[in-house]
Amino acid sequence: MRLLVIEDEAPMRTALVETLRAEGYRVTSAPDGISGLELACTEGFDLILLDVMMPGLDGFALCRELRKRGRDSAVLMLTAKGQVEDRVNGLDSGADDYLVKPFSLDELLARIRALLRRKDRESTISDEFSLGNARIDLSKRLLVRDGTTLELSEKEAGMLRLLASHPGETVSRERFLDVVWGYHAYPSTRTVDNFIAALRTKLEDDPARPRYLVTVRGTGYRLEP
Structure with missing residues (x-):
């Protein structure tokens, strides 16, 4: 499975990439919303881990643009903003799930597995x-x-x-x-x-x-x- 990490904080981005690769995923990363959007629209990813608070193009706007362009990768938003209205905004922008920082790696991996299982079920076809x-x-x-x-x-x-x-x-x-x-x-x-x-x-x-x-x-x- 191919995953894309879009995160502007270098230590967090590095930690996520190393953790996910250790789990057997193929991982690509982007340091900002602009380059992340370009990657997400030109390559095929099963799931995108998307930081919300990024300069230039934030996660909400990026996710809306992805859905506008017809990209159906699962999106898991990662953010320090835990207010209800922020979670609603994230889901309304097209995200599939929302995880508030700080979070445990076990929970992150469980959320990823659940989203990938859901995507597999949605893509099933008749034999x-x-x-x-x-x-x-x-x-x-x-x-x-x-x-x-x-x-x-x-x-x-x-x-x-x-x-x-x-x-x-x-x-x-x-x-x-x-x-x-x-x-x-x-x-x-x-x-x-x-x-x-x-x-x-x-x-x-x-x-x-x-x-x-x-x-x-x-x-x-x-x-x-």
């Missing part, structure tokens, strides 16, 4: 769906096209599930590696390209000119429903 003249059954790992039944490997089925969970959205190569292969395994991003090529031969009428598994140059792939 059976169609793409053009192809019928796909992810539970059986089968693809039927033009009367021919083809088997899908475990990784191919996992990649299709991830793509189908986010139709029309770009899925980065790193996200494929995180979700399908797992953070403990580190194949190269070229591995993702090879699996996409294999999927295209099964799914596309013309694999050289894909209609459904579309390349997003420099980033990853997108499923066109």
